[in-house]
Amino acid sequence: MVASDSIRDDHLDELPDKHVARDFYAKYDPKEVLGRGVSSTVRRCVEKETGREYAAKIIDVSADLEDPQGLTLRQATLREISILKLVAGHPYIIELHDVFESSTYIFLVFELCKNGELFDYLTNVVALSEKKTKTIMRQLLEAVEHIHNKNVVHRDLKPENILLDDSFNIKITDFGFAKVIAPNEKLDDLCGTPGYLAPELLRATMYENVEGYGKEVDLWACGVIMYTLLVGFPPFWHRKQMIMLRNIMEGRYEFCSPEWDDITDLPKHLIKNLLQINPRLRLTASQALKHDFFQHMQLRVGPFDARKTFQLVMLVVRAMIRIKRLKHTPEPMSIEIARFDPYRIKTLRKAIDGCAFRVYNHWVKRGEVQNRAALFENRPKQDLKASYQQSFQAKA
C-alpha cells in the first residue's frame, strides 16, 4: 500500500452520469478540473444556494478491486470519511463539507484550497526561509497534535498531502492511509510514501518479532518535511530506493554544505529530535511545539532607561537597513566561479535547483551526498549509460 505517482484515467474527466449523482448536481455546479488522483478527479464546484466555492473529489468506486487490507475502494473511502469526521473542526485540517454516495461514485465536497499543494509551492520557490518554515511547521504540528489526541495516525504526511488556502494556511488532507489506533496499539502494515517512512515502520514490515509502530511515524514525517522546506530537497533521497531505505533505517542524513550553511542551529536541533531513530526518544507533536525554534525572542525585562533604549532602537534600525541592502546587492561573482562552480553562487543555485526539478521531475542526488550541481558538470552521457547498464543488469 505504498503511494505511487498518480496514474491518469481519462474516463474520470467526464462528469459522471447526471442520474447517478442527481443530489450532487441539484446542490452544486461542477466547474474545471483542479487535479487528479489514482481513481478520482477533483473539480472546483459552486454551491448553488450560497455561491460558495468548494473542491469536489469524484471517486469512481465501481471496481471491486481490494487493497492489501482487503478493503474495496468504496469501503476504504467510507473509512476515510469516518476519520475525516473524527478529526474535523481544526483550522489546519481539511474540512469535509458534504458527501454524496451512489452505486458507482462517491462525491466528497471539501473546502477549496486555492493555493494548491505545498509541494508545488515549494517546487516554485525552491526553499523557504526559517520564518516561513516556522509558520508552516507550527501549523503542521498543531494539526498533528490534534489528530493524535483523537487517536488517529495519518501515516502519509508529505508536502503533496498538505494544501494551502487563500491565506497560505495549511490544510492536511488525504486521510486514505489514516487509522484509529488505541494508546498502546502497534501497527505493522507497510503504508506511506518511501522517502517519508519512519525506521520503525520499515523494521516492522521487514522483520518478525519486532514491536511494530505507532503515532510517532507522523513526527518522523514532520522532520522530513521540515528538512525539505528549508533546503528544497529531502534528507534521505537516493535514486536507488534500497539505499534510501537503508539510510532511513540508519538515520543517515546530513546538514550538507552549501545549502545548510546559512541556516541557524535551532531548526537543525528540532529536525534532529524529529528524525530520531528511536521512536521513544522522538519528540511528540506537543513537545515539538514547545521547542525553542517556535518561541519568540525574549526581551530582557529591567528598569526602563530611555537613553539606552533609544541607542538600541537606532542600532536595530541601522542593522535592518544594512541587511535589506545586502539582500538586494548581488553576490560578487567572477566568470571563473560561474563557469566552474555555479552552485556556489546563491542566485545561480536557486535557478539551478528550480530547473533541475522541472527537468528531472524528482530530487537529484549523486552517491551519498546531495549534489544537484553535478547535473551541470556536463557528463550526463556517462551517467545515463551507467544507470542504463545497471538497470539492465538488475532486470537480467
Ligand SMILES: Nc1ncnc2c1ncn2[C@@H]1O[C@H](COP(=O)(O)OP(=O)(O)OP(=O)(O)O)[C@@H](O)[C@H]1O
Ligand atoms: N480541497 C482541495 N482544494 C483544491 N485543490 C484540491 C483539493 N483537494 C485536492 N485538490 C487537487 O486535486 C489533486 C488531486 O487530489 P486527490 O486527493 O485526488 O489526489 P491524490 O491524493 O493523489 O489522490 P488519491 O487519493 O487517489 O491518492 C491534488 O493534487 C490537488 O491539486
